[in-house]
Amino acid sequence: RLTQVRWSRYNPSFVEPEVNKELYQKPLEELSEEEKEKLELKAVQPIKAAPPTVSSSVFSDPMISKFTNMMMKDGNKVLARSLMAQTLEAIKRKQLEKYHKAPEDEKEAIECNPYVIFHQALKNCQPIIGLSSITRGGKTYQVPVPLKDNRKRFLAMKWLITECRENKNRRTLMPEKLSQELLQAFNNEGPIIKKKHVLHKMAEANRAYAHFRWW
Amino acid sequence: TLRLIYTTTAVQRRNVGASGPEKYTEAFIKKQIEEFNLGKRHLANMMGEDPETFTQEDIDKAIAYLFPSGLFDKQARPMMKHPSEIFPEQRKIQWGEDGRPFHFLFYTGKQSYYSLMHETHEKLLNVQKYQDQLTAQDLPSQKEKRNLAGNRWLTKIELEEMLLEKLSDNDYLRFIHLLQKLMTLPCGDMEEKYIQKFTREVPAQLQKVVIEPLKYDERGVAFSTGEGIRKTAKVTATVYDNGTGKITVNGIDILHYFPVLQDREQLLFPFQFLDRVGKHDMICTVSGGGRSAQAGAIRLASARALRSFVTEKEVEFMRQAGLLTVDPRVKERKKPGQEGARRKFTWKKR
Numbered sequence: 001r002l003t004q005v006r007w008s009r010y011n012p013s014f015v016e017p018e019v020n021k022e023l024y025q026k027p028l029e030e031l032s033e034e035e036k037e038k039l040e041l042k043a044v045q046p047i048k049a050a051p052p053t054v055s056s057s058v059f060s061d062p063m064i065s066k067f068t069n070m071m072m073k074d075g076n077k078v079l080a081r082s083l084m085a086q087t088l089e090a091i092k093r094k095q096l097e098k099y100h101k102a103p104e105d106e107k108e109a110i111e112c113n114p115y116v117i118f119h120q121a122l123k124n125c126q127p128i129i130g131l132s133s134i135t136r137g138g139k140t141y142q143v144p145v146p147l148k149d150n151r152k153r154f155l156a157m158k159w160l161i162t163e164c165r166e167n168k169n170r171r172t173l174m175p176e177k178l179s180q181e182l183l184q185a186f187n188n189e190g191p192i193i194k195k196k197h198v199l200h201k202m203a204e205a206n207r208a209y210a211h212f213r214w215w
Numbered sequence: 216t217l218r219l220i221y222t223t224t225a226v227q228r229r230n231v232g233a234s235g236p237e238k239y240t241e242a243f244i245k246k247q248i249e250e251f252n253l254g255k256r257h258l259a260n261m262m263g264e265d266p267e268t269f270t271q272e273d274i275d276k277a278i279a280y281l282f283p284s285g286l287f288d289k290q291a292r293p294m295m296k297h298p299s300e301i302f303p304e305q306r307k308i309q310w311g312e313d314g315r316p317f318h319f320l321f322y323t324g325k326q327s328y329y330s331l332m333h334e335t336h337e338k339l340l341n342v343q344k345y346q347d348q349l350t351a352q353d354l355p356s357q358k359e360k361r362n363l364a365g366n367r368w369l370t371k372i373e374l375e376e377m378l379l380e381k382l383s384d385n386d387y388l389r390f391i392h393l394l395q396k397l398m399t400l401p402c403g404d405m406e407e408k409y410i411q412k413f414t415r416e417v418p419a420q421l422q423k424v425v426i427e428p429l430k431y432d433e434r435g436v437a438f439s440t441g442e443g444i445r446k447t448a449k450v451t452a453t454v455y456d457n458g459t460g461k462i463t464v465n466g467i468d469i470l471h472y473f474p475v476l477q478d479r480e481q482l483l484f485p486f487q488f489l490d491r492v493g494k495h496d497m498i499c500t501v502s503g504g505g506r507s508a509q510a511g512a513i514r515l516a517s518a519r520a521l522r523s524f525v526t527e528k529e530v531e532f533m534r535q536a537g538l539l540t541v542d543p544r545v546k547e548r549k550k551p552g553q554e555g556a557r558r559k560f561t562w563k564k565r
Contacts, residue, residue, distance in 0.1 A: 009543040009545070017537025019537070024535075049540040049542040050537030052507055053477070078475055
């Protein structure tokens with residue numbers, strides 16, 4: 001841990017910044033002891049500059065920025081952001097259409113906020129177990145392994161993007177296809193949920209090799 | 216007839232560097248110190264100064280005057296320093312005349328490191344015993360709050376200098392973990408002193424930044440200026456009070472200058488953080504850099520200008536949100552033998 005292969009321009013003592021406005025507006029009495037200690041520590045530690053993708057406004061969301069970065073090709077952030085914005089708009093339009101057509105009792109059940117739909121769809125796509133290849137005695141076995149949170153989120157986002165890039169018609173645009181997939185994932189249907197279930201079944205089938213895991 | 220053929224054993228001992236760096240005896244170092252003091256007095260005499268009050272700085276100036284050198288490396292120029300700074304500290308011989316070592320851990324190889332670990336562990340056990348005694352007598356354990364903020368642990372190099380031994384990374388980490396474990400327990404004063412030997416102060420962060428007072432222009436409106444830098448972009452921004460929230464860059468409105476939403480978000484970030492979105496006007500002049508670098512530089516400049524309008528607490532909040540630090544990231548240079556800064560050439564098997 002002391003050797004640095006990937007170094008950064010910051011001194012290692014620098015700490016990540018905390019952008020959320022609400023945390024700073026809490027009055028002093030409400031803080032618990034741990035938080036008071038953390039505040040004291042932070043007052044002496046140098047802090048890195050906030051990256052240009054992050055802002056304290058209501059509209060910036062870490063998951064959405066991660067997803068936009070993954071969608072980006074060749075560093076074209078402008079295009080990726082516009083595609084993301086168009087996707088969210090498309091989702092909102094579809095949901096509003098459904099809302100206005102639905103009868104009175106079902107109106108409350110329909111979710112119109114695109115951010116909520118995005119988060120819920122990602123959560124539904126996340127696998128719980130993954131497979132990792134372990135070589136024992138010349139043969140490679142696929143061993144079921146619990147995944148970390150970061151890895152789950154990454155896999156869900158990666159599946160979404162590859163699905164939308166490969167399985168669409170020549171004529172449909174990316175936002176259109178993405179919004180379709182997100183709505184399907186929100187309702188627990190669609191090809192990505194199928195892929196997640198296939199992965200779970202494979203893990204269940206290879207249950208016998210679970211003892212190969214040593215971590 | 217038989218001829219005696221023999222080879223000398225001196226052939227075996229040819230390698231000069233195998234015994235390690237030169238070992239200095241104590242007598243040698245004492246002689247060097249005496250010579251240094253004598254030389255210092257002579258030098259003071261030569262320069263016409265008082266030999267009693269001739270400090271190290273005066274020595275350096277005198278040597279630079281008497282032996283001028285154009286060499287770039289400061290370490291290569293003639294220097295006259297106290298022998299303890301020139302000759303590295305070395306261990307005296309660890310064994311007596313009969314060959315028996317003095318320290319009981321000599322044959323471990325790292326005797327001072329292991330003896331230190333034993334000492335620290337002993338202290339830990341003592342503290343735990345003390346704690347158990349207190350709980351047995353039903354007395355509450357004392358929680359004395361130590362000021363964790365201004366201290367850092369010794370670095371590996373400093374520890375090596377202290378112990379006069381080479382350490383590996385794992386050894387160093389183990390020692391630091393032990394010290395941290397000792398610190399987390401509610402321990403008494405004796406352990407405080409022991410731990411303080413291994414901590415150093417960190418005075419770097421406590422530089423108080425001077426916040427400039429507000430200036431007033433001809434119309435009576437309060438304003439303040441700030442400068443920002445990001446990756447070759449330089450910006451000077453003036454923030455006026457009692458405004459409508461208009462922002463002008465190089466004479467052009469931000470809607471026309473920054474067509475991308477991300478840049479405009481960055482410009483408004485400091486104002487939105489302080490809940491002052493429509494209350495200030497801003498005029499900035501920017502040069503250099505690209506679109507994102509200019510936006511980041513304007514963000515820094517406006518955050519610095521807003522410090523004069525805002526209470527100290529909010530300045531601290533801005534600093535913790537990362538608005539007041541200069542972003543040091545610049546384009547990494549391309550290295551020879553590689554295609555870019557990190558990308559290597561395609562590997563071809565033949």
